[in-house]
Amino acid sequence: MTQRPPDRFFDAPADDVAPRLLGATLVSRMGGRVTRGRIVEVEAYLGQSDPASHAYRGRRHRGNESLYGPPGTWYVYLSYGMHWCANLVCGPAGSGGAVLLRAVEPTGGLATMAERRAGRAREEWCNGPGKLCAALGITRELDGSRVMASAVRLDLSTARDGPRAQGPRVGITKAREWPLRFWLEGTPWRSRA
DNA sequence: GCGCCGATTGGCT
DNA sequence: GCCAATCGGCGCC
Numbered sequence: 001m002t003q004r005p006p007d008r009f010f011d012a013p014a015d016d017v018a019p020r021l022l023g024a025t026l027v028s029r030m031g032g033r034v035t036r037g038r039i040v041e042v043e044a045y046l047g048q049s050d051p052a053s054h055a056y057r058g059r060r061h062r063g064n065e066s067l068y069g070p071p072g073t074w075y076v077y078l079s080y081g082m083h084w085c086a087n088l089v090c091g092p093a094g095s096g097g098a099v100l101l102r103a104v105e106p107t108g109g110l111a112t113m114a115e116r117r118a119g120r121a122r123e124e125w126c127n128g129p130g131k132l133c134a135a136l137g138i139t140r141e142l143d144g145s146r147v148m149a150s151a152v153r154l155d156l157s158t159a160r161d162g163p164r165a166q167g168p169r170v171g172i173t174k175a176r177e178w179p180l181r182f183w184l185e186g187t188p189w190r191s192r193a
Numbered sequence: 194g195c196g197c198c199g200a201t202t203g204g205c206t
Numbered sequence: 207g208c209c210a211a212t213c214g215g216c217g218c219c
Contacts, residue, residue, distance in 0.1 A: 043200070052200070062199090062215065081212030083201050100200060120203095130201050172200055193201090 002027055003157040004148055010071035011091035014044035018099045019166070019182045021088075023159040026104060028152045030137030036108030037126055037136060038158060039101060041183040041190040043169050045087070047096030051174035055096025066144040067096045074150060076133075076143040083130025086138050088147060102181070103127045105189040106135065128191045 010017060021039050028035045045053040047067075054064045054077070066075045067089060075087040075098055087098040104126045106113050113135045117125040126132040133139070138152060147154055163185035168177050170193040183190045 045200075054200080057216080060215085077200090078213070080199065080201050081214075085200065087200085102200090128201070169200075173198095 002153050002155045005072075005154055005156050009156075010088060010147075011093070013092070013095075014046055014090040014097040014099050015180055017088070017090045018042045018044040018180070019164055020159065021099060021154075022164055022182060022184050023162065025107065025155040025158045026101075026136060026152055027155055028109075028136040028138065030139070030142065030151050033112045033137065034109050035112050035136050036106075037104030037132060038107050039104050040187040041103035041181070043100040043102055044090075044180040044182070045098050045100060046180070047098075050097075050178075052169065052172045052176070052178075053096060053098075055098075064096075067098060068094055069144060070146070072147050074142045074145050074147060074152070076138060076140055078140070079130060084133035084138055084140070085129040086133055086142070086152075100129060101132060102129050103183070103190045104132050104136075105187065112137075123188065127189055128193075 021042055024039050026037045047053050047055045054062050055067050066073050069089055071089055071091045073089040075089055079085045087100045090097040106125050113125050117135050125135045165185045166179050166182050169181045
C-alpha cells in the first residue's frame with residue numbers, strides 16, 4: 001500500500017523538499033509492470049532564480065511547461081537526445097523549482113529492471129538520472145501528471161531521518177557549486193559523478 | 194536556416 | 207579519461 005505524502009508536501013521550496021525525499025520509495029507501473037526503487041540521491045533546482053534551472057530562461061525552454069504546473073507535478077525531459085530525466089515540481093507554485101531524481105536503490109520488480117537494463121550489473125541499473133528512468137520505465141508519457149494520481153507514485157513511509165549528506169551539484173556548468181545535491185550517507189547505490 | 198550546447202551514458206583508448 | 211550518440215532550444219546569420 002502506497003502512503004501518500006501530506007497534501008502540501010511539495011509546496012515547500014525544492015531545497016527543503018529534496019532531503020525529505022531521501023529514503024522514500026517510488027512505485028512505478030509504467031509499461032504495465034510494477035517496479036520499485038528507494039530514493040538515495042536527489043538534486044534541487046530553484047527555478048527562475050537558479051541559472052542551472054530549466055526555468056531560468058523562461059517558460060518555453062526545453063518544453064518545460066510542466067515545470068509551471070502545481071507542486072507535485074512530474075516534469076520529465078529528454079537529455080542529450082536519448083535519456084529521460086525525472087523531476088518533481090516544488091513550490092512556491094509558479095516558481096519553476098523542482099527536484100531531480102539522481103539515483104535509487106532497486107527494491108522491487110527486479111526481473112523487469114534486469115530486462116530493461118540488460119547485461120548490466122545491478123549497481124548500474126539505477127545509479128544515474130537517465131539510468132533510473134530506464135529501469136523504472138519512465139518516459140515523456142509521465143510528464144505533466146500529478147505524482148499521486150500517476151503511473152509513478154511515492155511512498156513516504158520508507159523515508160527516514162538517517163544520515164544525509166549534501167554537496168555541490170554535478171553535470172552542470174552554471175551555479176555548479178551550489179550545495180543542492182543530497183544523498184543518503186554511505187549508500188552504495190548513488191551515482192558515480 | 195545553421196551550428197552549438199546540454200541537469201547523460203556507455204564504449205573504447 | 208576521452209568521446210560519440212542524438213535532439214530540441216537558442217543565438218546569430
